[in-house]
Amino acid sequence: MDNVTLNVTGMTCGHCQMSVAKALKEVSGVKSAEVSLEKNTAVIEYKSGKTTPEVMIKAIEEAGYKAVVA
Numbered sequence: 307m308d309n310v311t312l313n314v315t316g317m318t319c320g321h322c323q324m325s326v327a328k329a330l331k332e333v334s335g336v337k338s339a340e341v342s343l344e345k346n347t348a349v350i351e352y353k354s355g356k357t358t359p360e361v362m363i364k365a366i367e368e369a370g371y372k373a374v375v376a
């Protein structure tokens with residue numbers, strides 16, 4: 307297992323927070339995603355070799371938000 311923290315921009319309410327969490331959890335290889343609206347972060351636990359932070363960032367962008375590795 308690996309961990310990564312992403313800085314997410316564009317979240318304005320609890321719905322956004324849920325959308326980002328849902329997008330991340332749909333990425334194959336992601337085990338858990340803790341999204342914080344206050345801190346604008348997503349802390350993700352994932353299976354190394356199964357996915358990468360780039361794939362997660364892409365999923366977040368497809369949901370309508372922006373993210374970079376913290």
Ligand SMILES: [Cu+2]
Nearest residue numbers: 318319321322
């Ligand atoms: Cu929102």
